[in-house]
Amino acid sequence: MSAPPLNFAAFVMNTTSHILHGAWRAPEAQQHRFNDLDHWIGLAKLLEEARFDFIFFADVVGLYDDYQGDWKKFVDSGLQIPSNDPLVLASAIASHTEHLGIAITSSILQEHPFDFARKISTLDHLSKGRIAWNIVTSLSDNAWRNFGYDGITKHDDRYAWADEYVDVAYKLWEGSWDEGALIQDKSGGLHGDYDRVHKINHVGEHYRVEGPHLVSPSPQRTPVLFQAGSSPAGRRFAARNAEAQFILSPSPDAARTLIADTRRLAAEAGREPTDLQFFQGLSFVIGSTEEEAARKSRELDELIDPSTIIAHSAGGIGVDLGHYDLDTPIGQIHTEGSQSFLLWLREAVPDREPTVRDLAQLRSRTGRVVGTPDQIADRLEQWRDAGVAGINVINATIPGSYVEFAEHVLPVLRERGLAKREYAEGTSRAKLSGRDRLPESHPAARYRGAFAGVPA
């Protein structure tokens, strides 16, 4: 049997400058209109017309680490501030679309799981089962301080915390209401069946939640679960929980290795390995000829602001790179932070000592595919052959990047069986994996029926 077509998501954020910083200044760019609902509805309709599977919202609940000693740079350049809540936008998008999945990034930090589970269930009802959740743990001190903590919780402890958070949500989504508990029998006057609605009585390290869930089971019960972050702890978390991991692998071969490893962990966690899929983040510069594509890529480089890219990515290095000139050799920078990041940079610039500017350029070009539609299709075929199920399309401009992809690349992909022609019916999970609800081997499934008969 030939491989199935790829899925496509549009990777966006409810802000001006998400990833390719500086690109918002392009004359045709509209991402600065993020406060305008029409901007989002227009994009959602365009994506649905093009048969995208998801609009995928990134989100943060705080600033990145300081740049040049403070946070002026972020405000100056619109680097994820202002940044609006995507969850609030979701119901409006749902009301203007029919098939498009709506994936929302939400951190375990920002909302109590009881309240979060309630909002997600409500949205899943309103959208007829099109909600997905990208589970993140917030990696900036500022985010943690916004919620009353002294600073960020240690890396692996964040994932342990996340395991409890998702368990509370699973209990509410999967275990609190049995099937058929909502009766709504007007003639008999019975609305709900008390015997089939249960308190969950969760008591854990971080949360105590009595229940019951206040929302009756939605079409998917648990939303489609995404996770992003591929450290060993991140992979273990994805292997246990995620139905799709959002990855930024440097090459199809690297993705193949990552996928095999994470699927092995999924099997160890008692899951069916293929129940975990992978979405690779890529951006596209499309030309009618190779030369045109190369020229457009150079033009994009001109537009991109290296210092803002540095401000965004410096966190991982543990050094405020804003204090260094862009031409400073990396060797002159002392860090107790991520050594593997610096090693990666040296490997990427093998012939000389890399500079801070190299870091910015490499970051802004990571995952950029430049070429004609046919060349792009060749590359996407390689990603699919490596086991990737979907592409999260990173934009330079909104809506421009998606208009071009839809007009020029998707028709070629369809001809080659790399993109679908029509949506499948049903919920987002049904479209992705053929079923509305999580499979029995997912850890959430053990809560089905688990609270029946437990004294109130």
Ligand SMILES: Cc1cc2nc3c(=O)[nH]c(=O)nc-3n(C[C@H](O)[C@H](O)[C@H](O)COP(=O)(O)O)c2cc1C
């Ligand atoms: C592709 C990708 C997208 C991410 N998107 C977000 C996001 O929108 N919001 C957020 O707070 N963190 C986001 N993260 C951060 C991760 O959730 C995670 O906190 C970080 O990668 C560290 O995890 P790791 O050490 O397991 O890689 C993203 C990470 C990756 C790799």
